[in-house]
Amino acid sequence: MSKSGISYLAAGSKEVRLFKGMNLRTKTLISIGLTVVLLMLIIAGNFTLSADNISTNFEIKNQPPSAVNLFGTDWLGRDMFTRTVKGLNISLAVGMIASFVSAVIALVLGISAATLGKRVDGLVTWLIDLFLGVPHLVIIILIAFAMGGGIRGVIVGVAVTHWPSLARVIRAEVMQLRSADYIQVAQKLGKSRWWIATKHLLPHLAPQFFIGLILLFPHAILHEAGISFLGFGLSPETPAIGIILSESMRYLSTGMWWLAFFPGLALLVMVRSFDILGSNLLLLFDPHRARE
Amino acid sequence: MRLTGFLIFVSGKVLKAVILLAALSVLSFWLVSKSPIDPVQSYIGADAMVVGPEQRENIAAYWGLDRPPLERLYSWGAALLQGDFGTSMIFRRPVLTVIGERFMASLMLMGLAWIISGLLGFWLGITAAMKQGSWLDRLIKTYCFTLASTPTFWLGLLLLIVFAVWLGWFPIGLAVPAGGLAEEVTLAERLRHLILPALTLSILGVANVALHTRQKLIDVLNSEYVLLARARGATEREVLFRHGLRNIALPAVTLQFASLSELFGGSVLAEQVFSYPGLGQATVQAGLRGDVPLLLGIVIFSAMFVFSGNLIADIIYRLVDPRIRQGEASG
Numbered sequence: 001m002s003k004s005g006i007s008y009l010a011a012g013s014k015e016v017r018l019f020k021g022m023n024l025r026t027k028t029l030i031s032i033g034l035t036v037v038l039l040m041l042i043i044a045g046n047f048t049l050s051a052d053n054i055s056t057n058f059e060i061k062n063q064p065p066s067a068v069n070l071f072g073t074d075w076l077g078r079d080m081f082t083r084t085v086k087g088l089n090i091s092l093a094v095g096m097i098a099s100f101v102s103a104v105i106a107l108v109l110g111i112s113a114a115t116l117g118k119r120v121d122g123l124v125t126w127l128i129d130l131f132l133g134v135p136h137l138v139i140i141i142l143i144a145f146a147m148g149g150g151i152r153g154v155i156v157g158v159a160v161t162h163w164p165s166l167a168r169v170i171r172a173e174v175m176q177l178r179s180a181d182y183i184q185v186a187q188k189l190g191k192s193r194w195w196i197a198t199k200h201l202l203p204h205l206a207p208q209f210f211i212g213l214i215l216l217f218p219h220a221i222l223h224e225a226g227i228s229f230l231g232f233g234l235s236p237e238t239p240a241i242g243i244i245l246s247e248s249m250r251y252l253s254t255g256m257w258w259l260a261f262f263p264g265l266a267l268l269v270m271v272r273s274f275d276i277l278g279s280n281l282l283l284l285f286d287p288h289r290a291r292e
Numbered sequence: 293m294r295l296t297g298f299l300i301f302v303s304g305k306v307l308k309a310v311i312l313l314a315a316l317s318v319l320s321f322w323l324v325s326k327s328p329i330d331p332v333q334s335y336i337g338a339d340a341m342v343v344g345p346e347q348r349e350n351i352a353a354y355w356g357l358d359r360p361p362l363e364r365l366y367s368w369g370a371a372l373l374q375g376d377f378g379t380s381m382i383f384r385r386p387v388l389t390v391i392g393e394r395f396m397a398s399l400m401l402m403g404l405a406w407i408i409s410g411l412l413g414f415w416l417g418i419t420a421a422m423k424q425g426s427w428l429d430r431l432i433k434t435y436c437f438t439l440a441s442t443p444t445f446w447l448g449l450l451l452l453i454v455f456a457v458w459l460g461w462f463p464i465g466l467a468v469p470a471g472g473l474a475e476e477v478t479l480a481e482r483l484r485h486l487i488l489p490a491l492t493l494s495i496l497g498v499a500n501v502a503l504h505t506r507q508k509l510i511d512v513l514n515s516e517y518v519l520l521a522r523a524r525g526a527t528e529r530e531v532l533f534r535h536g537l538r539n540i541a542l543p544a545v546t547l548q549f550a551s552l553s554e555l556f557g558g559s560v561l562a563e564q565v566f567s568y569p570g571l572g573q574a575t576v577q578a579g580l581r582g583d584v585p586l587l588l589g590i591v592i593f594s595a596m597f598v599f600s601g602n603l604i605a606d607i608i609y610r611l612v613d614p615r616i617r618q619g620e621a622s623g
Contacts, residue, residue, distance in 0.1 A: 130312055133602075134595045137557035141579040142591055146323035222443055226561050229445045230576050245446060249565070257453045264446030272441040 072258035095221035098158035110170025215278035378585035398570030409497025417505025448565035552601030
C-alpha cells in the first residue's frame with residue numbers, strides 16, 4: 001500500500017484533542033484552513049523576503065540561529081531563513097508542475113483503461129506494472145541522465161513515476177460509474193459518449209482528481225528534494241531544498257547543524273501540510289470516509 | 293494437482309516479468325541513447341586536454357559508440373541474454389561483478405533495516421491497535437504520519453549530526469577508514485559503518501507496516517468472533533494471541549516483501565549521506581558520471597530485485613492463505 005493510501009485510512013482522527021467539542025466537519029474545515037494559511041505564508045515569503053538577505057556578507061557568516069537570523073547564517077553570511085523559504089518555493093513549483101503532469105497522465109490513462117475496452121485496459125495495467133516494478137528513484141535517475149540533468153529532467157522524471165496509484169483509483173472509479181443507473185439511462189436515451197463523459201463522468205471525477213493531485217504533491221516534492229540532493233536535479237544557481245541540504249553536508253563536521261536542521265524541518269512541515277490538506281479534503285468530499 | 297497449479301502460477305508471473313524486463317531494457321536503452329551527456333567525454337573526464345580527436349574516435353569505437361543505436365541495442369541485448377552486462381566505465385570492471393559486490397554491501401544494509409523496521413513496525417502497530425484511541429495510539433500514529441513526510445536524507449543528516457559530530461560515536465561517512473585498504477576492514481569496523489544508515493532506513497521503514505498492522509488488527513478486534521471470545525471471558529492477551537496475530541502476521545510479512553522498491557530508493561539516499569559503498573552509491577555515480585553500461589545494469593537489476601520481493605509476497609499469500617487459492621479456482 002502506498003503512503004497516501006494510509007493517509008486515506010486514518011486521516012482526521014488524530015487532531016481529536018486539539019479541537020475538543022467541535023464536530024468532525026468543523027475540525028476538518030479548520031485543519032484545511034490552517035494548512036492553506038501555512039502554505040500561503042510560504043509562498044508570500046518568497047515575495048516579501050528581500051534578496052539582500054541572501055547576498056554574501058562575510059561579517060555575519062556562520063552565525064547560529066538568533067532573533068535576527070532565525071535559522072542562522074551559512075558560510076557566506078546568507079540568511080538561512082530566507083534561503084529556506086526561497087528553496088521551499090522552488091521545490092513547491094517543481095513539485096506542483098510534476099504532480100500536475102502526473103495527474104493528467106493518470107486521468108487520461110485511467111479513463112482510457114476503463115472505457116476503451118479490454119485491450120487498452122490490459123495495456124494500461126501493464127504500464128502500471130512496468131512503472132511500479134522499478135524503484136522510483138532509479139527511474140528518475142535514469143530519466144534525469146537521459147535528459148542531461150537540470151530542472152526538466154526532474155520534472156519529467158517525477159511526473160512519469162507518480163501517476164500509477166492515481167490512475168488505478170480513477171480507473172476503478174470510472175469502472176464503477178459506468179455501471180451506475182443514471183449512466184445506463186443516459187446511454188439508453190441515446191446520449192453520445194462525449195456527452196456522457198463531459199456531463200456525467202468528469203463532474204464526478206473532478207474532486208477525486210484534485211484530491212489525488214494534492215496527495216501527489218508530498219511524494220513529488222520529496223522525490224524532487226531527494227534527486228536534487230543526489231546532484232541530478234537543479235543546479236546550485238536554483239537553490240532548492242535538496243541543494244541546500246547537499247551543500248550543508250560539507251559543513252556538518254564543523255558543527256553547523258542549523259544548515260541542515262531547519263531547511264529539512266521546513267520541508268517536512270510543508271510536505272506534511274499537503275498530506276493533511278489532501279486527506280481532510282477527502283473527508284469533506286467523501287462522506288463515507290468521514291466517520292473513520 | 294495443487295503443485296501444478298502452483299507451478300503454472302509462478303511461471304505465469306515469471307513470464308510476465310520477463311516481458312516487462314525486456315520492455316524495460318529497450319526503453320532504458322532508448323533513454324540513455326537520447327542523453328546529451330557524451331559517454332566518451334565522461335569516460336575521459338579530467339584528461340580531456342591530453343586526448344586528441346583520433347583517440348576519442350578510438351575510444352568510441354572500443355565501446356561501440358560509433359555504430360547506429362539499433363545495432364548497438366541489438367549487440368547489447370544479445371550480450372545481455374548471455375549474461376554479459378558489459379564493462380563499467382568508472383570501475384573498469386565487468387558490470388555484473390560491480391553490481392554483485394556493491395549489492396552484497398547494500399544487502400547487509402537493506403536486510404538489517406528490513407528486519408528491524410518490520411519487527412518494530414509490527415510491534416508498534418499492535419500496540420497502537422490494542423490501545424486504540426489512547427494517547428499512545430495517537431502518538432504512534434502521529435509518528436508514522438510524520439515519518440511518511442520525512443525526507444530520508446534529512447533524517448540521515450540529523451543522525452549524522454547527533455551521533456557522529458556531537459557524540460562522536462561513529463565516523464562521518466566512509467565505510468573504509470581513510471588510508472586503509474578495503475580488504476583490511478574488519479567485520480566490527482564494517483558493522484560500525486552500517487549502524488547509522490541502517491538506523492535511518494529502519495526508522496523510516498516502520499510507518500507503512502505499523503499503520504497497516506494497526507488497521508488490520510482493529511478490523512479483527514471489531515469482528516464478531518472476537519466479540520464472542522470476549523463474551524466468553526477471554527483476556528485481551530488471549531484475544532491477541534489466539535485471533536489477532538494469526539490474522540495480521542501474514543499481511544505484515546507480505547507488505548514488507550512488497551515494499552522492496554521503497555527500501556531500495558531509501559538506501560540510495562542513505563548510502564549517499566553516509567558514503568556507504570553500496571549499490572545505491574554506485575547508481576548515483578553511474579548517473580552523474582555517465583557510466584551507461586553500469587546504469588543500465590542497475591536499472592535491470594533493481595527491477596529484478598523488486599520483482600523478487602513481489603513474487604515472494606504473492607507466493608506466501610498463496611501458500612498460507614487458502615482463501616486466495618479457492619478464489620482463483622472458482623473464479
